[in-house]
Amino acid sequence: MSELSPADLRWLEAAARIAMPYRGTTAENPTVGAIVVSPDGTVLGRGVTAISGRPHAEPQALAMAGQQARGATLYVTLEPCNHWGKTPPCVDAVLASGVARIVCGASDPDLRTAGQSIAKMRDAGLDVVVGKNLRCIEGLHEGFISRIRRGRPFVAAKLAVSRDGMIGRADRGNVAVTGEDARRWTHMQRALSDAVMVGATTARLDDPRLNVRLAGLESRVPLRVVVAGRSDLAGSLNLFATTARQQTVIITENTRLESLSQHGNVIGVTGRDGRPDLGATLEALAARGIGRILVEGGAGLNDALLDAGLIDRFHLLEGDVEVGEGGIAATVNTSLPERLAQLGFSAVESRALGCDMLTTFEKV
Numbered sequence: 001m002s003e004l005s006p007a008d009l010r011w012l013e014a015a016a017r018i019a020m021p022y023r024g025t026t027a028e029n030p031t032v033g034a035i036v037v038s039p040d041g042t043v044l045g046r047g048v049t050a051i052s053g054r055p056h057a058e059p060q061a062l063a064m065a066g067q068q069a070r071g072a073t074l075y076v077t078l079e080p081c082n083h084w085g086k087t088p089p090c091v092d093a094v095l096a097s098g099v100a101r102i103v104c105g106a107s108d109p110d111l112r113t114a115g116q117s118i119a120k121m122r123d124a125g126l127d128v129v130v131g132k133n134l135r136c137i138e139g140l141h142e143g144f145i146s147r148i149r150r151g152r153p154f155v156a157a158k159l160a161v162s163r164d165g166m167i168g169r170a171d172r173g174n175v176a177v178t179g180e181d182a183r184r185w186t187h188m189q190r191a192l193s194d195a196v197m198v199g200a201t202t203a204r205l206d207d208p209r210l211n212v213r214l215a216g217l218e219s220r221v222p223l224r225v226v227v228a229g230r231s232d233l234a235g236s237l238n239l240f241a242t243t244a245r246q247q248t249v250i251i252t253e254n255t256r257l258e259s260l261s262q263h264g265n266v267i268g269v270t271g272r273d274g275r276p277d278l279g280a281t282l283e284a285l286a287a288r289g290i291g292r293i294l295v296e297g298g299a300g301l302n303d304a305l306l307d308a309g310l311i312d313r314f315h316l317l318e319g320d321v322e323v324g325e326g327g328i329a330a331t332v333n334t335s336l337p338e339r340l341a342q343l344g345f346s347a348v349e350s351r352a353l354g355c356d357m358l359t360t361f362e363k364v
Helices: 006-022 057-069 090-097 116-123 135-140 142-150 180-191 200-206 254-263 278-287 299-307 336-342
Strands: 033-037 043-048 073-076 101-104 127-130 154-161 166-169 195-199 223-227 248-253 266-269 292-295 313-318 327-329 345-353 356-363
Touching (some): 006 033, 006 101, 006 135, 043 057, 057 073, 057 090, 135 142, 180 345, 195 200, 248 254, 248 278, 266 278, 292 299
Parallel strands (some): 195 292
């Protein structure tokens, strides 16, 4: 068994790079990237888990390489699966291919595999190397890993605030406080997510569509999720203009199932006083195969998720617009960065999006 070399790391980063744009398209399956490389460093085949999750990345890359795979190295971002689903185990395709070496970015947390494929390949005489705590791999598979290990999706929240710290106006809800570059960035985040979540107040006041409106990416259709409170939701909202391609789910406390059933896809969870428990909400979405959620709610939903410790990454967009009198403050008594710091977040990236500033915070 050899160790992970600098060249191995570069090839794993390349495999993660080709897979990253397809996050949010592979249903309940992880978005895996695979590359077959000859001993002299020539790329012989590559593959990414297909839309809707099948076929998987490894069989595609190995099929492209064909007979040249014999004696080559397979780089794959996650341990090949060892179980039958709608397709055969990927580990069988690896063993049949004749590759001499396989480098996995991480072992599979799914108990149906969880190191079994690694053991099987080593027993067959393959040189198997497994990475550990690699940032490129953890970033690619954060949603899948969270769903399997924690029983809930990875949650990224986004909030846009004006220069004077406001998120809207009390008399008309949403106000455009950021520009076109920030809008395009937001739509890209939707495209890379399995679901987009808002609270009932945002659904009523802003009436968002939560679809992807970027040229060439209109086919990306994250599940739209509304966390319902005690008030009713009008059937005329844009979120209920559901098509066969993009669905909307309402999460409600069990006692309110009947009152919201006219909207179609309603999921009841435990809660209190007509409000669904947010932990139970995320567990219910994980059970549907949702691994990565983008929260585009207002201050209420964000505060509740933060208080419950259920946000993993927070994107703060700061616009160059002032809302002024009558504005709705993003936070009370403190700035949002200060509140995030109090909760154990630290800034990991800051960059300009046109005239606006994006700062990303993660738990330290």
